[in-house]
Amino acid sequence: xxxxxxxxxxxxxxxxxxxxxxxxxxxxxxxxxxxxxxxxxxxxxxxxxxxxxxxxxxxxxxxxxxxxxxxxxxxxxxxxxxxxxxxxxxxxxx
Amino acid sequence: xxxxxxxxxxxxxxxxxxxxxxxxxxxxxxxxxxxxxxxxxxxxxxxxxxxxxxxxxxxxxxxxxxxxxxxxxxxxxxxxxxxxxxxxxxxxxxxxxxxxxxxxxxxxxxxxxxxxxxxxxxxxxxxxxxxxxxxxxxxxxxxxxxxxxxxxxxxxxxxxxxxxxxxxxxxxxxxxxxxxxxxxxxxxxxxxxxxxxxxxxxxxxxxxxxxxxxxxxxxxxxxxxxxxxxxxxxxxxxxxxxxxxxxxxxxxxxxxxxxxxxxxxxxxxxxxxxxxxxxxxxxxxxxxxxxxxxxxxxxxxxxxxxxxxxxxxxxxxxxxxxxxxxxxxxxxxxxxxxxxxxxxxxxxxxxxxxxxxxxxxxxxxxxxxxxxxxxxxxxx
Numbered sequence: 001x002x003x004x005x006x007x008x009x010x011x012x013x014x015x016x017x018x019x020x021x022x023x024x025x026x027x028x029x030x031x032x033x034x035x036x037x038x039x040x041x042x043x044x045x046x047x048x049x050x051x052x053x054x055x056x057x058x059x060x061x062x063x064x065x066x067x068x069x070x071x072x073x074x075x076x077x078x079x080x081x082x083x084x085x086x087x088x089x090x091x092x093x094x
Numbered sequence: 095x096x097x098x099x100x101x102x103x104x105x106x107x108x109x110x111x112x113x114x115x116x117x118x119x120x121x122x123x124x125x126x127x128x129x130x131x132x133x134x135x136x137x138x139x140x141x142x143x144x145x146x147x148x149x150x151x152x153x154x155x156x157x158x159x160x161x162x163x164x165x166x167x168x169x170x171x172x173x174x175x176x177x178x179x180x181x182x183x184x185x186x187x188x189x190x191x192x193x194x195x196x197x198x199x200x201x202x203x204x205x206x207x208x209x210x211x212x213x214x215x216x217x218x219x220x221x222x223x224x225x226x227x228x229x230x231x232x233x234x235x236x237x238x239x240x241x242x243x244x245x246x247x248x249x250x251x252x253x254x255x256x257x258x259x260x261x262x263x264x265x266x267x268x269x270x271x272x273x274x275x276x277x278x279x280x281x282x283x284x285x286x287x288x289x290x291x292x293x294x295x296x297x298x299x300x301x302x303x304x305x306x307x308x309x310x311x312x313x314x315x316x317x318x319x320x321x322x323x324x325x326x327x328x329x330x331x332x333x334x335x336x337x338x339x340x341x342x343x344x345x346x347x348x349x350x351x352x353x354x355x356x357x358x359x360x361x362x363x364x365x366x367x368x369x370x371x372x373x374x375x376x377x378x379x380x381x382x383x384x385x386x387x388x389x390x391x392x393x394x395x396x397x398x399x400x401x402x403x404x405x406x407x408x409x410x411x412x413x414x415x416x417x418x419x420x421x422x423x424x425x426x427x428x429x430x431x432x433x434x435x436x437x438x439x440x441x442x443x444x445x446x447x448x449x450x451x452x453x454x455x456x457x458x459x460x461x462x463x464x465x466x467x468x469x470x471x472x473x474x
Contacts, residue, residue: 048462056387084380085342085384090387
């Protein structure tokens with residue numbers, strides 16, 4: 001049976017969350033039983049380019065281990081930024 | 095205080111005080127050197143690195159004590175042990191830098207605690223001074239390295255003569271800009287304009303755009319197609335820059351032979367194309383991933399293609415423009431950009447948008463690099 005790791009992102013998703021973000025997904029990348037990593041944007045009201053960079057890095061690591069990456073509960077300005085960056089090409093959106 | 099031997103210099107000719115001091119500092123961690131005159135003390139001072147000077151001044155003249163303290167108080171903590179209680183006297187010596195002043199008879203417990211505190215504070219002061227000196231050296235080294243980087247940056251990316259139809263401006267959030275605007279003309283006469291925005295800002299972002307500038311200029315000058323230039327940029331940036339970095343970009347091709355305008359937008363704000371009456375005619379939204387993320391197979395080089403307008407203009411910018419905040423945290427936004435465009439002639443459009451942006455920002459710092467580029471079709 002496969003597991004999903006849901007990472008709840010903070011109100012301000014920028015480089016200050018880098019260390020915690022990496023810590024939250026590192027185990028899931030190694031753990032074979034985790035098949036999907038979900039980024040929960042319900043609290044996010046701001047994200048910058050360094051956050052997009054972190055998401056690209058997570059995508060690359062997940063892709064190398066055949067894991068699915070998903071974005072959920074994204075809205076408003078945050079959704080516009082992700083759309084402009086065309087992140088639907090990297091992440092599944094729910 | 096640590097376990098090293100702490101060397102103290104005592105200037106005194108009162109044997110009773112010498113004896114008390116020897117008792118106070120009898121532990122193994124202290125070495126107390128006693129001298130009867132300032133002359134002897136000065137000679138000894140030259141050969142040893144003392145942590146503190148204690149002066150018992152009963153037998154010493156006021157003039158020689160004053161000049162001695164004046165000479166050494168910037169170098170060592172100095173404490174005076176005396177039987178002179180006059181406030182004027184106390185004030186005088188504190189003004190020239192003594193660390194403490196004890197009236198005899200001494201309260202030995204209080205004396206010991208204060209001496210220990212002065213010595214500890216002095217150790218911290220010296221440590222801070224060394225750290226401050228080291229910081230100064232590092233800052234100087236950083237400035238030298240930054241000036242070298244700036245030289246390379248200017249020679250690789252620095253502004254060249256732009257054609258008359260191109261109006262552009264970049265406001266950096268730092269000494270180095272992660273935004274870049276390049277123009278190059280191919281052997282066939284087509285003009286290529288690249289507006290790119292690397293992740294972040296400052297030197298780290300600027301480094302990412304170095305390879306982009308050299309590849310772009312080299313490939314255009316050899317007559318490669320816009321599609322090939324994009325593929326090469328995407329591939330090389332994927333190899334050269336860290337995996338959590340990428341470069342959003344807009345590539346414009348003005349094909350003068352077939353009279354076509356081609357726009358590729360990867361992760362940048364929508365490119366706006368206006369007719370001569372400042373009416374919006376077409377938009378080129380970001381429909382592609384930024385450069386340096388996707389592999390060769392997934393990377394898309396589809397351009398928006400349309401006849402090259404004879405009049406009107408193209409307006410493009412980096413997200414630093416619309417995301418700049420004012421003092422109440424409000425973003426500049428697209429609407430303010432549209433308002434300026436609607437009432438401004440193309441010749442002064444870049445300046446007008448920047449004036450509006452700067453006045454909106456007020457005294458707030460520039461959050462991110464801001465770039466604006468306008469192509470005046472009539473002047474091509």
